[in-house]
Amino acid sequence: RSKKNMSQSNQTWVTEFLLLGISDDPQIQLLFFVLFLVVYLITVFGNLLLISLVLTDSQLHTPMYFFLCNLSTADLFFSTTIVPQALFNLLSRRKDISFIGCAAQLLLFLLFGCTECALLAVMSYDRYLAICDPMHYPLIMTGRVCGHLALGCWASGILVSLVDTTFTLRLPYQGDNRIAHFFCEPPAILALASADIHSAETAIFFMGVLILLAPVSLILVSYGSIIVTVVRMKTTSGRLKAFSTCGSHLLVVILFYGSGIISYMTPKSAKLLGKLVSMFYSVITPMLNPLIYSLKNKDVKKAFRNAAIKRLFCKL
Template structure:
C-alpha cells in the first residue's frame, strides 16, 4: 500500500467513518436499514406513479425522475460502504474511484437541476393555473427533464476531469467513506487552486443558479398564495409546496455546505456527507408520500386491489 513520490497512485485506501470495530458493525446495520428503505421507497414511488393514471401529471413525472436519481445516487455509494464496513482492507482502485466520483456527481447534480425544474412547475401551476396545460406540456416536461440530466452530466464531467487530472503520487489514504472531490484534492501532489476554482464555478452553475430559480419561484408563489381569499386554498397551496421545500432545504443546504463554503474539519465533512449521500435519498420518497394524499391514495388503491387476491379471496363474477 506504500507509494513513492515518483509512482502514480493506482489504488486508494478509504479510511471510513470509524476505526472502532464495534462502531463499524453498528454503522453497517444502520446503513443497511437506510439503504433498504431507500430502495423500497423510491421503487414503490416510481411504481405508483407508473400504474396510477391520476399521477400521470408533470409534477409526478419530475418526481419519478428525482426518485430514479435518488436510487442511483444511493446505490453508487452505500453498497460499497457496506462491504468496506465489514472488510479489513478498504481498498478501491483508481479507476473504480474515478467511476464512483463521476456517477456520484452525475446523479447528485441532476437532483439539483430537477429540484429547480420542479419549483418552476409549482410556480406555473399556482400562479398561472389557467395557462398551465398550455405552458407545461408533455414535450416541455421531457425537454426540462432531459436538460436536468444533461446539465448533471456536463457539470460532473468537468468536476471529475479537474479532480483526476492532478497527479497523485503521495499518500493514498482518503479520509472518507467514498470517493468525493474535496477528499481527493487533499491528496494531490501539486497545487489544486485551479481545480478548486473550476469546481466552485461548477457549483455556482448547478447549486446557486437552481437555488435562485427556486427562491424566485417561491417568492412569486408566496405572493400569490397570500392574495388568495380562501383559507382552504392557501392551506392546500402551501401543502402542495411543503414537500418540495423540505427536500430543497435538506439537499441544497448540505450540498452548499460541502462545495461552496471554506474547508471545514474532516469529521464535519464526513458527517455532512452521510446525511446527503445516505440519509437524504431515503427521506425524499418518505416526505413526498407521507405528505401527499394523491400518493397515499394510489398506494391504498394498489393494496386494496391486490390484497384480496393474495389472501385467496375472489369475488364471484
C-alpha cells in the same frame, strides 16, 4: 531542490485509494454498517415503490409526479453509487478502492447529485406555474416541455460530472492514497494531489455556480412568487391547498441543499462534522425523499391504497 525532485520521481503513481471511513473504532463501524444497511434498504424500497406508483397509476400522470419519478430515479442511483461500497468497507479490513472504481464513483456521484439539484429547481418552477398561473399551466407544462426539462436536468448533471471528474483526475496522484472520507468526493481526492490544484478548484467552482447558484436562484424566485400569491388569496382553504402542494418539495429542498451547503462550507478542521453532514445528504436524504412525498401527499397515499387493494383482489 534536486533532492525534492528525486524524491518525487521515486514516488509511485497511485493505483488504488484507501477510504478511511468515519471512524476506526470497530464498534462504531458495526453501528454504521447496520445504519447504512437499514437506510439503504428503505431507500431502495421507497424509491422503487414511488416510481412504480407513478408509472402504473393514471391519476399520477401529471408533470409534478413525472418530475418526482425522475427525482426518485436519481435518488436511487445516487444512494447505490455510495452505500454498497461503504457497506463493504465497513466490514473489510482493507478499505481499498481501485483508481478506476474511485473515478467511476466520483463521476456517478456527481452525475446523480447534480441532476437532483436541477430537478429540484424544475419542480419549484412547476409549482410556481401551478399556483401562480393555474389557467395557463396545462398549456405551458405539456408532455413535450416536461420531457425537454427532464432531459435538460440529466444533461446538466452529465456535463458537470464530466468536467469536475476530468479536472480532478487529470492531476497526478503519487505517494499518499488515504482518502479521509467514506466515499470518493472531489475535495477529499484533491487533497491528495501531487500538483497545484488551483485550475481544478477553479473549474469545480464555476461548475458549482452553474449547478448550485442557478437552481437555488430559480427556487428562491419561484417560492418568493408563490408566497406572494398565497398571501393574496382571500380564503384560508385556498392558502392551505396551495401550501400543501409545495410543502413536500420545499422540505426536500431544505434538507438536500441545506446539508450540501453545510458540507462544502465546513472548515477543513471539522473533518468529522463534514463526514456526518456528507452522510446526511448522500445517504439519509435519498431515503427521506419518498417518505416525505408519500406521507404528506394524498394522491400518493391514494395510489398506494388502490395498488394494495388491487393486489389483494388478484390474490383472492
